[in-house]
Amino acid sequence: MNHAIEHDSPNVFAAGAPVRPYPGHSPLDDGGGAGRKNMQQLIQLRWIAVLGQVVTILSVRYLLGIALPLGWMLSLVLLLAVFNAVSILRLRLRQPVHNRELFAALLLDVLVLTAQLYFSGGISNPFVFLYLLQLTLAAMLLRPWSTWILVASAVSCILFLALSSQPLALAFDHEQGIGSLYVQGLVISFLLNAALIVVFITRISRNLRARDIHLAAMRQQAAEEEHIVRMGLLASGAAHELGTPLSTMAVILGDWQHSPAFSGDAEMKQEIGEMQAQVLRCKSIVNGILLSAGEARGDVLTESTVHTFLEELIEEWRTLRQPRRLVFENRFGEDLPIMSDTALKQMICNVLDNALEASPDWLRVIVSRQDEQLILTVLDGGQGFDADILANLGKPYHSSKGKPGGGLGLFLSMNVARTLGGSITAQNLIYGGASVTLTLPLSAITLDEDTYDAADG
Numbered sequence: 066m067n068h069a070i071e072h073d074s075p076n077v078f079a080a081g082a083p084v085r086p087y088p089g090h091s092p093l094d095d096g097g098g099a100g101r102k103n104m105q106q107l108i109q110l111r112w113i114a115v116l117g118q119v120v121t122i123l124s125v126r127y128l129l130g131i132a133l134p135l136g137w138m139l140s141l142v143l144l145l146a147v148f149n150a151v152s153i154l155r156l157r158l159r160q161p162v163h164n165r166e167l168f169a170a171l172l173l174d175v176l177v178l179t180a181q182l183y184f185s186g187g188i189s190n191p192f193v194f195l196y197l198l199q200l201t202l203a204a205m206l207l208r209p210w211s212t213w214i215l216v217a218s219a220v221s222c223i224l225f226l227a228l229s230s231q232p233l234a235l236a237f238d239h240e241q242g243i244g245s246l247y248v249q250g251l252v253i254s255f256l257l258n259a260a261l262i263v264v265f266i267t268r269i270s271r272n273l274r275a276r277d278i279h280l281a282a283m284r285q286q287a288a289e290e291e292h293i294v295r296m297g298l299l300a301s302g303a304a305h306e307l308g309t310p311l312s313t314m315a316v317i318l319g320d321w322q323h324s325p326a327f328s329g330d331a332e333m334k335q336e337i338g339e340m341q342a343q344v345l346r347c348k349s350i351v352n353g354i355l356l357s358a359g360e361a362r363g364d365v366l367t368e369s370t371v372h373t374f375l376e377e378l379i380e381e382w383r384t385l386r387q388p389r390r391l392v393f394e395n396r397f398g399e400d401l402p403i404m405s406d407t408a409l410k411q412m413i414c415n416v417l418d419n420a421l422e423a424s425p426d427w428l429r430v431i432v433s434r435q436d437e438q439l440i441l442t443v444l445d446g447g448q449g450f451d452a453d454i455l456a457n458l459g460k461p462y463h464s465s466k467g468k469p470g471g472g473l474g475l476f477l478s479m480n481v482a483r484t485l486g487g488s489i490t491a492q493n494l495i496y497g498g499a500s501v502t503l504t505l506p507l508s509a510i511t512l513d514e515d516t517y518d519a520a521d522g
Contacts, residue, residue: 100162102272103206104152106265107170110202111149113261114174118142118181121192125185134184141177148173168203168211172218175199179222187226191250196223198258205269311348318344371439371511372400375432382414389426396433403510412481416443416489416501419475423447424498438487439510441503449493458491478503485509 119142126133152170156162175196182190196219203215318341327333369377372395379393420428424445431442450458458475479489487505494500 103269104162106268108149108152110265111145115142115145138184141180145177164208167206171199171203175219182226191254194254194258198261201262311344315344367405369405370400370402371397374405382417388421388428392429394431398434401511408481412478415478420445437507439505439507442500444500446498449499
């Protein structure tokens with residue numbers, strides 16, 4: 066279905082109404098937090114440890130001929146593998162990973178490393194420096210108190226190994242240089258530590274940076290939503306205050322219209338009628354603010370369809386705003402049942418209002434559907450956006466209008482779109498003018514077929 070409607074002649078819906086939840090809308094899932102990602106890094110590192118220990122133990126025993134308690138040492142490797150499998154199952158619960166869980170995992174790694182070293186030479190084993198890897202990870206992942214407890218544990222383990230451990234039948238023949246097995250072990254230990262620290266610390270740092278960016282975005286969103294709440298309270302209070310004088314003016318104008326002093330004057334009667342119409346329009350705007358704030362009676366959510374909602378909205382906006390030329394192209398395709406309310410209308414109308422101010426002579430509105438999303442694009446023939454406006458799109462008080470309060474309409478619209486899981490983007494067109502694209506997931510506004518059929522029944 067493709068409709069094109071062209072008119073010679075659009076509206077002002079008050080911006081700032083609180084947004085109500087829509088069917089199918091769910092809050093942002095933060096299941097991939099930094100804690101979970103860091104636990105995944107520890108699991109990967111532990112699999113490397115399991116493989117490395119198996120290869121090292123078997124090589125030392127059968128290639129170098131050095132006696133080792135294979136039963137105990139392979140049992141410790143099995144313990145690590147089982148713990149890793151349990152950790153993987155833990156991650157599947159899709160719950161946040163806390164500091165105490167990361168601490169317990171690192172503490173187990175330290176204890177298993179201590180036990181392996183105990184059976185393979187103790188503090189004289191070149192791989193004793195692997196403690197530094199565990200402590201480096203702790204410094205990156207854990208809270209300070211947890212890190213210091215792990216440091217104390219590692220120091221205690223080293224002292225234990227120094228006091229009591231099974232000696233390793235390996236000659237300390239340092240004079241042979243790189244030909245010495247002990248020196249070779251030290252080199253391998255250093256290379257292993259360096260490689261693992263660089264690889265995993267880089268990954269963990271990336272996870273932490275991503276967490277910080279996410280937290281900063283959440284703080285910004287909370288500040289913007291608080292700003293909206295304050296404006297909503299201000300608008301609601303103003304609406305209450307304006308209700309009484311508007312009602313009084315409506316009564317007085319009604320009396321004037323029937324007064325003999327004015328009824329005989331055709332011009333005065335016409336002006337009074339125009340004043341009554343404007344007062345009724347003001348009352349309608351005030352009622353709309355109160356309705357959006359949930360303080361007036363009425364149907365908050367209204368059943369409609371995509372085609373009906375958009376065509377009625379465009380027609381209503383055109384009648385009130387009266388642009389010189391408006392082209393509306395409906396390329397959505399098969400119609401779908403939706404739920405709409407004042408906030409959804411306001412979001413779209415704010416975008417249209419901004420386009421009309423930039424280009425009063427011509428507007429084009431295109432509605433389409435792509436990948437289960439509703440795409441509404443508004444094009445204008447104005448001068449386009451300044452670079453500063455595009456860089457701060459949707460930020461309050463960033464506007465090219467040069468008047469107090471400028472930029473709030475688009476700011477509020479973007480918050481409504483974000484609450485519904487959508488977005489608003491803007492760009493300048495090559496041939497002049499600009500386009501603003503509103504993208505909304507259909508799941509946020511549509512009714513499923515069972516709900517729709519039940520409503521019809």
